[in-house]
Amino acid sequence: MQEPEAAKYRNLDARSLRGLAHPLRMQLLSALRRHGPATASMLAERLGESSGATSYHLRQLAAHGFVEDAPERGKGRERWWQAAHDGIGFDENLLLDADPAVRGAADTFLHEVATTHARELSTWVGTREDWLPNWSHATDMSDWTVRLTPEHTRELVGKIHELLENYADEDAPEAEKVRFHLHAFPIESE
Structure with a gap:
């Protein structure tokens, strides 16, 4: 995987991967990245979860450096959260880690990414008529099968x-x- 820019992206290591590899945590982080700062209650409503669950998982994300306070938004006891980075860099070597807990967390992470991609695409298909026709004509759902070496694939x-x-x-x-x-x-190959 290509190395992301340090300022915009967070590279996962074994510890941070274990802190992130939970479906709700990944959904919370994604919601903050896509929609901006929010409170635990706002995120709970958006994701159909309890505010207790979102509060707990936001604190876990904060402990691992994925989210942080958005102090300019908070009023009184209301705590606003924001994503600490724009994206995540995943090192495939985590799938080969000696610790089975790390390998399991890597599998969970990748499965959640794949599920999110499928959900986003399905949502687009279901809502495409809500967009102006020029957006429908600008989208793509193509696939290609080509013969490449691992090196050419990375390139x-x-x-x-x-x-x-x-x-x-x-x-x-x-x-x-x-x-x-x-x-x-x-x-x-067939």
């Missing part, structure tokens, strides 16, 4: 990441947040 993924970074902060009035999912994995 191609890196080039795609670089290309996306070049378009990342468009400020045109009609610009919207657009999700790109990149999945690159080997399949058995």
Whole structure:
């Protein structure tokens, strides 16, 4: 996986992975990244969870440095949270760690990422008619099967990441947040 920029991304190590690899924690972090600062109660309502559960998991995320207070938002006892980084860098070596708990956390993390991608795509398909026609014509759900070496696969993924970074902060009035999912994995030849 391409090395993310240090200031914008958090690279997972064994300890931080164990602190993040929980479906609700990953959903909370994603909600804060996508929608901005929020309270535990706001996040509970958004995710259909209890505020006690969201409060607990937010504190766990904070203990591992994934979220932090948003002090400019808080009033009195109301605690606002914000994401501490824009994204996460995952080291595939965590899947080979000697500690089975780390390998299990890595599996949980990857399965939750895959589930989130599938949920986001399914949501788009179900709501695509809510968008103007020019957005429907701008989207893509293609797939490709090509023969590549592991080295060429890493090179191609890196080039795609670089290309996306070049378009990342468009400020045109009609610009919207657009999700790109990149999945690159080997399949058995027939």
